[in-house]
Amino acid sequence: MNEVFDGARITLSLSFLMYASWSDYKTREVSNKVWAILAPSAFALTSLQFLMFAPESLQTYALSFIITSALSLVLFYAGAFGGADAKALICLSLALPSYPEHLLQLPYLVSPLFPITVFTNAVLLAALSVFYAIIRNLFWKGRTKRGLFEGLEKESIGRKILTLLCGYKVKIDELERKEYLYPLEDIFVTETGESRRKLLVFPKDEERKDIVERIVKARNGGKFENEVWGTPGLPMLIFITAGLIVALAFGDIVWILLHSVLA
DSSP states (O other), X not given: OHHHHHHHHHHHXXXXXXXXXXXXXXXXXXXXXXXXHHHHHHHHHHHHHHHHHOGGGHHHHHHHHHHHHHHHHHHHHTTSSOHHHHHHHHHHHHHOSSOOTTTSOOOSBOOSXXXXXXXXXXXXXXXXXXXXXXXXXXXXXXXHOOOTTTTOTTSXXXXXXXXHXXXXXXXXXHHHHOTTEEEXXXXXXXTTSOEEEEEOSSOOGGGHHHHHHHHHHHHHTTSSOSEEEEEEOOOHHHHHHHHHHHHHHTBOHHHHHHHHXXX
């Protein structure tokens, strides 16, 4: 029966996460109904299995839920996570608080708190997108023969590096039209009345509209070229889903890589 419960919890998690990933990719939004159905279903399945076969695991269950929820909320309020991403990880802690070892062979390296393994895998997979940004920026520089940070020379090296790794030049009309694109720069007026551009490290969804309006107004006033730094709102749920699949098959990729290097 343990194998049946494990299989049911894996199927439940993957089914809902795949649907949420598709929705996130198409619209950058996921209905709260997804989590309203997944959370109680996952809680019921996992609780029933643990109560019937492994009541000693309930402590680990609670710990996994508390730590994953705290991490998700911190990332959400820091602007590094969307609401759907945070809810997905919290639901995952209800469905798969630990590795389903009754059904699958336990990988060589996996965190006792399985959702943390899924999270680190997702972050690593998402980090690979920096190669796309770097290549796109190199092509832009080669095509335009211009500096990447014209008008932003006073910004710190650290901010420029972060911008280079996670963003690229987008046309202002495109930024205005596509809601999943977020500006990585803003414009403000100094005390002397001078307009100055600045780079943004963590663009927030609730600030997007105001920033885009300022950029469009500045462009119309001749203070901006037709391109600014922007970044696509990464459909993180796709990476979380991929991170889950990788975690089930291989374990914690980050620790496996570290172990391979240090061994």
